[in-house]
Amino acid sequence: MLDIEDLSVVIRRPGRQVAALSNVSFSVAPGEVVGLVGESGGGKSMVARAIVGMLPSGSHATGRVGFDGADVLRMDAAALAKHRGRGAAICFQNPRGALSPTRTVGRQLIDRLVTHQGMSGDRAVESAAELFASVGIRNPGQRLRAYPHELSGGMAQRVMISLAAGCAPSLLIADEPTTGLDVTLTAEILRQFRHAADTDGRGVLLISHDLASIAEVCDRVVVLYAGTVVETGPAAKVLREPAHPYTRALLRSVPDVGGGRVVATAGGMPLLTAAPHDCPFAPRCAHATDVCRTTRPETEKLADGWSLACFHPQEAPLSVVNAEKSDNAATEAGRIVLRVEDAHVVYRSRFGSGGHHALRGVSLELRTGETLGVVGESGCGKSTLAKLIMGLVEPSAGAVAVAGKDVRKRSRVERTRAQMVFQDPIGSLSPRRTVADSIAEPLRAAKVSTADRARRVEAALGRMELDDSILTRYPHELSGGQAQRIGIARALVGEPDLIVFDEPTSALDVTVQAQILEVIADVAADAGHGSVFISHDLATVRGFADRVVVLYLGRVVEEGPVDEVFDHPRHPYTRALLGSAPRLGATRAADVQLVKDLDEADAATGCALAARCPFVTDTCRSQEQTLQPYGESRAACWRVPELPALIGKSDS
Amino acid sequence: MRILRFVGRRLLQLIPVLLGVVVLTFLLVRVLPGDPIRSILGPNATEADAAAARARFGLDQPLWKQFLDYLGGLFTGNFGTSIQSGSPVSGEMALRLGPTLELVVIAVAIAVVLAIWLGIWSARRADRLGDHTVRIFALFGNSIPEFWLGLVLILVGYAALGWFPAPSGRVDPDTNLTPLTGADLVDAVLTGNGPAMASAAAHLVLPVLTLVIGVLAPLLRSVRASALEVLHSEAYAAAAAHGLPERTLLRGYLRRATLVRLPSLAALVFGTAIGSTVLVEYVYSWQGFGQWALRGLLYRDYPVVQASVLIIALCYVLIFLIADVVHAVLDPRVRI
Amino acid sequence: MADPQLAPVVIGGGDRDRRFARALIYVGGAILVVAALAAVFAPLLSKWGPTEIDPAGTLATPGGAHLLGTDGNGMDVWSRVLHAARIDLGIAVCAVALAVVVGTLLGLLAGYLGGWVDDVLMRIVDIFQAFPTFILALAVAALLGDGFGNLVLTIAAVNAPAYARLVRAEVRTLREMAYIEAAKTSGASMFGILWRHLLPNSLTPVRVIAPLNCGWAMLTLAGLSFLGLGVTVPTAEWGSMISLGTSDVVAGRWWTSVPPGLALLVCVLGFSLLGEGLQERADAKRR
């Protein structure tokens, strides 16, 4: 159905030129799910745009985008209008942004139904509701009247899928449908696409930067690197025995809940200005030889639709390198650097009473040399916890002390004793301050002399493996990875007692993420300070945390040594999280499946998870759950002892 | 319901602002040099005459007493008595406010409609000749001083072409229009006076045109910019990528999304337009609010100045309130 | 490899917007530079002083001793048009600069501190904004006299509220930004945050609005002069020159008020073009 042949797109703008795609060829058949993976900027979205004939202005495209025999690139306006939606429909990368903010989602869906399925009036409303229901939206009649901003991220993504499906396309394109969603949701959303291919016989092109997460639902994968296809093949094959060094690097960069270590590949993806005459991966490739650097490898066909563009295909199956942890650091009890006691945080609404209860009684303790992992779904209060520790929000009850000092009563210098690394690497650097200025900020507060400041900034920079030349740059001139290194350098430069990492890698590309994780693992291992590492991605925590706490709607639901919690989860919520985390190689079906999305309203009484937990009883609904010791870890669920049995039952 | 609560809350917020305006104006007119009493007395008046006149207007009272009296009057809708004319300010003001509001409302309404239409047209043809031409022309209009433009329009429209009535009023008195609101076109419509309607409309053309030309550019720029933003937005691209027809795109996805930011700007423009009518009123012999307020100020007619500033401020804040409500209606994201 | 029969498909557009924006900025800038030069070198460019009265008489036609003739007072129109640029541009630019400084300061404080400070400051701003321009102008002129500085004050007072609002809105979004939190956790003082982080970043919209505002300030000044509330005669100022010459136009003596009118128009246009160009560029960057 879709048959892209030798598609090259060069975008010409005054003063710069980008070869977004170079000689890309692949095809999608009806009923087939094809994954398109690669790092940010690899050209994935460009492929999607080419398929619907919406290349950005200034594009020069060659080659052919065949669709049911016609060439999309050369369609006239009328043909394009027909092709878009009915032929190929995209689910956009950022569903919230892709929904028109001033029109109800129902109207938007009906617009599609009317246009492409010729429906009218009540009939359209009816099928809109049906479509909503079929993508898993509860209470569709009411949701039809919602505006996009009233939807949660997961809900918006579902609406987006229903919009695309509403066009009844032959080819459904999903551009990063799961980025930014929680693990539990990701799995569910991906299943939707598989479903579309299987039941409606649609072709599906699934675009993602994260191979691991989409691998499960794809029939075939296409790996893009710098606008070129480096490897294509059946999903299982490419995942288990990737032949291209880049595919292998990509896979190894993904942290693994099983405890597999990330192996970082140095360097970043090049921005090409013209179709390459060499292997674009060569500079980062451990196997590269001279031929790689001078000649572009042809795409060679291997067995069963497997093709590859590499002079040095690798053959060994990708083995999981298990981390040998240096446990000594954890056992060596240092002084206490952080103590949080029964902290509550309420965000007050601007008018009247009420507010949002973001943290509900959290207690923590952390010593130097220790690393505490904090995990939980989006919105569970992780960032609030970080801000609380940093003194950026005031606890409405309870106490927080850093290095023995109550955070509320700290002087300017004492405030620098705790440092934070932020989620958004570029956004956390002041746009009009140079890198040197940003890094030196904590030193300025500590009244360090100018000369001393420069020296220490350089030292911190050196540790981040960055060059001095970067010091005079401004944040917008940095890549995400560089910016995050600067952020870490800034946290380190004042030799603080405590460093809080708030999802430091979630905004980064897979391979860059691996690099940063290595740096962080190194920093966290320092005995001089304690670290708190916050992540929604369980796997990243496993690599180097000593202990881990699991947050759910502002409460700690489980806590314990990292291996214990990961290998023997007690709380149903932890189990669900771990179960839905994608794993390379083995597909691990979740043993606990949560119903519904995270909803703040659920936190009212009793166990917060009650509304979503498959094992819920009346006791759960009425009784507040507190942390109880179960083996080495503690969990806030009274049914823990019964769970293995219950899970076994639901299995059969 | 929520809207009402919002409006209620905002109205409460207006109280300190209006009170501030009241206090500030009250003090300001009194610290200004110039004696309102002297300007109504002949040159032969003695100090005793002046004192009598001062007493007549309560200006012999201590300042705090004057202020309390004024404030008390405001609560009962009594704006005091004009020193110049000796008649109640509220009556005079009612006669003057109508014509000016009529002028400004019509002009801003036309400018807004024109801006929406041209702005979207222009954005859809972004960076083509038509777009550039429209924008440059709007900028030109925006750069001409209103009084100058007014004169040119009179020279062309009245003196040279004779298409429009003489710039000496708002309606032909021969049409025997019964004034109700002071806004002649409205009055003509209300009383069903056909000739007056035609005459009032003819008198409105040039002053309205002057104002429209003056305020079009910022509105146009805003509409065009937000239309472009919408056109470049993912949301619009998504709708287009799903092959929705032009009409649906324009109506459902472009227009309303474009307009969300307009109300507050329109309010601002309305505010400045009220301010600048004083010039247009002069040029077109439009005996409106601005001329009245200006004259009051020149003769230090305290009650007139106080009332006119308060009313302008009130119009201003109310218009902003309306803009916020319209914004809330247009943009579902606004939480009120 | 590329199919030789398939010629590349070119999707047009792309950079025209930038070219237009650049053209706007260049043309606007050029106009202003010329105007500024004219203002600076006015005495060199004209034989007559701006308030020098030609004993030969009034309303001389252009040409001869007077390039653009003389006005109703017997003063050289060309010289006055040039010299007026000093007053008009000077007052407009100074007033806007003052408004920017004051407005930004207020906006920064209100936006960052929030709470009652914000409420109080913004109510004051509301009061000023709701106050009619001409009354404010007359009040200031009557109170302080009508000199250059006072007109600057007046026009600044009229414009400052807009900047306060603009900056406040900007600061309110910026203060939630990660880098402000980062600065706080790095021990930056309040002053440091305001001065080093919020100020430079909140000025982006101000930079775009300020030139537009300069044009508007010139029109306000001209309007004030037209009503006799602006610059005192015989100081050369475009607004008062136009106002003096209105009846001359009706009589066909275009030279007394058309040249100052054109000068005003062109300068305001210069500011508008510049502002529009900057706006366009900012918008393009945002897209």
Next chain:
Amino acid sequence: AAGSKSDPKSGASAGPAASTLRIAVSSYLSSWDQDFVGFDLTALMLFKNVYPYMIDYGVTTAGDSQILDTANITPTFAESFEPDSEQKVWTLKLRQGVKFASGNEMKAADVKWSKDRAFAAQANVAGIYRTIGLTKAEQVVVKDDYTVEFHQEFPSALTRQIQAISLYVFDSVEAKKHATDADPWAKEWFAKNAPTGGYFNVSKATQGQEIELSANTGYPGPDGAKTPTIRISVVPAAANQRLQLQAGDIDVALGITGQDLQDLKKVDGVKVLSAASNNQVAIQMSVTNAPFDDVNVRKALAYAVPYEQIIKNVYNNDARPTKSLVPLDMPGYSETGYPFGYDLDKAKAALAASGKTAVSSELVFEANNDEQQKIAIQVQAEAAKAGITLKLTPLDPATLGERRTKKSIPLQITTGQLWVNDVEYMLATSFVKGAALNYSNYSNPEIEQIYTKSHTTVDDAARKALWTQVQSILATDVPWVIICQPNFNLPVREKVAGWVQPMDGLARLRYLSASA
């Protein structure tokens, strides 16, 4: 415009062209109540035409124009107004059959009520009555329905002049209907409702825009209004008045000055009525405020003023130079001892004589007065050459009024005409201590003496002698710099006839007529 002229409806309802005259004025009147109005020329002009004034100036011919004769005051609505032998009791006899618009006949009670009201008002009329010894309501006595007596405290030569501008009468029967306890004189009602009973009645008034006057058919006198309908429209911008006059949309433009007048002389269909006037343009120097408290500095300025140039540049040579502080055409005018003319050397010398090389001052003028502004500019330029730096200060009416009463203005331009063409009156108003128009704060014992003497001097020659003396004293003291006496000009459509030049600046519309 062609547009509205060709509008058949407006033509139809306006009746035959000759029955209607259209006049443009610059502003709308601020109030209809003459007892409480400020100095508002538009209002005062309208009052002259809508209030019944018992006596008024007669008409005389000067050159080829007709002017109001201030020396000849005749009864109009009154049958007669004559003094007793002591000149202390004046008897006003009313015409019978004069009707107000309400239908009420004008009677002595109306006069009495009106005068009571004026005294109670403590405003305009009460102020000027003081000069003729009328201070209390009891001094006005009703004799019978048509006879009223005014009992003055002392005899005065100015009684007729003062009463000419003060003896207007309200419809008291109607007024009492609108009086309340809080407002016994119906001020509120009169502020908004036009008085009736004058030569014209206001048949329609559109606030701020137009006033329609129709001739009072209830006036039994011989000199009733010549035109049945006069429409007065408000057109603030002089340029607009001019355009409308050119287009024939108005017949008389009362707001056109300066260059426009010269231009209009050349326009088809328009004529400019011109007449010599007693309007005097001067610069008053405060003799009690520095720097003009020094007579040499005053002299320096008097030499530095470019008289000829002002007449040329400001008045297009349509003004008469004068060489005395007494206006031209005033009996007794003499140029004796008046040395001043434009001479910068003498100016510098005079300044040097004062011991100063440079002085500075503000020069105040009316903010909305183009002529004064132009004069100020010309004076400033020349004075600077003589070492006198002048800062031009336009003042709005309120500030000007306040500062004038404080007598704190060092230098100001004044324009004005004396309502009584007599030097005694001039001294009374301008040159004796405390006189209302004596903004210079000038006082000279000799002048005071002459002034007192003049009260009792009736012999013409003797008075002339006194006036010559006055003029030479004033020429030495130079409290004023007399600039010139501009001629009066009025642009009208060619069809307009009957214009009588008002020596008080307030047009008497009853004389106006238009040929069809």
